[in-house]
Amino acid sequence: MPLPVILDCDPGHDDAFTIMLAAAHPAVELLAITTVAGNATIEKTTLNARRICTVAGIEGVPVSAGLGRPLCGTGLVAGNIHGESGLDGPGFGEPTVPLDPRDAVTLIRETLLAHPVPVTLVPTGPLSNVAAFLLAHPALAAERVERIVLMGGYTGRGNRTPAAEFNIAADPEAADIVFSSGLPVTMIGLNVSHQVPATADVLDRLDALGTPLARLCAELLTFFGTTYREVFGLTAPPLHDPLTVAHLVAPGLVTLVRAPVAVELTGTHTRGATVVDLDGVTGRPANADVGIGVDAPAYWDLIIEAVRTLGSAR
Numbered sequence: 001m002p003l004p005v006i007l008d009c010d011p012g013h014d015d016a017f018t019i020m021l022a023a024a025h026p027a028v029e030l031l032a033i034t035t036v037a038g039n040a041t042i043e044k045t046t047l048n049a050r051r052i053c054t055v056a057g058i059e060g061v062p063v064s065a066g067l068g069r070p071l072c073g074t075g076l077v078a079g080n081i082h083g084e085s086g087l088d089g090p091g092f093g094e095p096t097v098p099l100d101p102r103d104a105v106t107l108i109r110e111t112l113l114a115h116p117v118p119v120t121l122v123p124t125g126p127l128s129n130v131a132a133f134l135l136a137h138p139a140l141a142a143e144r145v146e147r148i149v150l151m152g153g154y155t156g157r158g159n160r161t162p163a164a165e166f167n168i169a170a171d172p173e174a175a176d177i178v179f180s181s182g183l184p185v186t187m188i189g190l191n192v193s194h195q196v197p198a199t200a201d202v203l204d205r206l207d208a209l210g211t212p213l214a215r216l217c218a219e220l221l222t223f224f225g226t227t228y229r230e231v232f233g234l235t236a237p238p239l240h241d242p243l244t245v246a247h248l249v250a251p252g253l254v255t256l257v258r259a260p261v262a263v264e265l266t267g268t269h270t271r272g273a274t275v276v277d278l279d280g281v282t283g284r285p286a287n288a289d290v291g292i293g294v295d296a297p298a299y300w301d302l303i304i305e306a307v308r309t310l311g312s313a314r
């Protein structure tokens with residue numbers, strides 16, 4: 001039985017590859033896509049989700065817009081990384097995939113109620129929608145959410161501030177709600193994603209596919225690489241978000257340890273930090289499976305195969 005999944009994302013170049021991997025891999029049943037403000041405004045992340053579904057031929061998966069701002073405070077955007085559109089690089093025509101009129105929390109709720117078995121939530125942006133759903137429907141979440149597998153946080157240093165990774169920094173209160181929910185949580189953070197830079201070899205493998213979708217993916221990664229070089233001085237961009245789905249379809253691809261994770265909410269210089277007690281010095285109970293390593297070659301094989309599968313079906 002394929003694993004039923006709802007993606008909650010802020011496309012976003014790496015979110016785009018997550019959507020494609022989830023749609024292409026036979027071990028996943030992609031039930032719904034909800035969008036959140038993060039890499040760009042909610043209007044742009046939602047348009048981008050529809051764009052990716054359109055160019056990849058992903059049909060019949062409802063796409064709903066969620067929250068345009070965090071639960072508390074003002075939001076963040078990452079135009080310096082993902083560009084003005086939130087998905088700069090290739091040109092896109094008008095999407096043919098429609099916008100589902102339901103909001104994200106409603107779509108999550110109705111999807112969970114309609115599915116015969118519990119569903120895995122895969123957030124790859126700020127956790128605003130997921131937290132809002134948990135606050136609105138705690139009993140349904142406890143009964144019908146199998147696990148939350150999120151990209152966010154880190155066990156080392158941040159990328160939005162020295163202490164905070166972007167997805168957590170954009171809505172720390174939402175992240176605290178998720179990590180405190182008591183639900184099974186898997187956290188795949190920067191300490192893992194920076195082990196999977198999209199190098200020239202990845203671009204070469206995409207070029208070798210020779211399909212329009214593969215060319216578009218190469219253009220996405222080329223733009224993503226330009227901004228990561230300019231902003232972080234990295235030679236290749238880490239493809240963060242698809243690690244979530246890769247972990248689900250290939251158990252063991254991401255090495256995990258159980259650990260207590262706390263989200264800093266009030267630190268003057270550390271708000272949004274995920275404080276991961278890998279050494280058990282706090283005595284707090286573990287509340288998450290935390291990524292610490294990855295089989296990078298296997299990861300890229302999954303990404304390339306997803307693009308090949310979707311591209312050859314077009």
Ligand code: RIB
Pocket residue numbers: 010012013014015038039124125126151159165166167240241
């Ligand atoms: O810090 C990386 C995360 O922030 C990724 O999910 C990226 O898409 C942005 O949302």
Ligand code: CA
Pocket residue numbers: 009010011012014015038039124125241
């Ligand atoms: Ca993202």
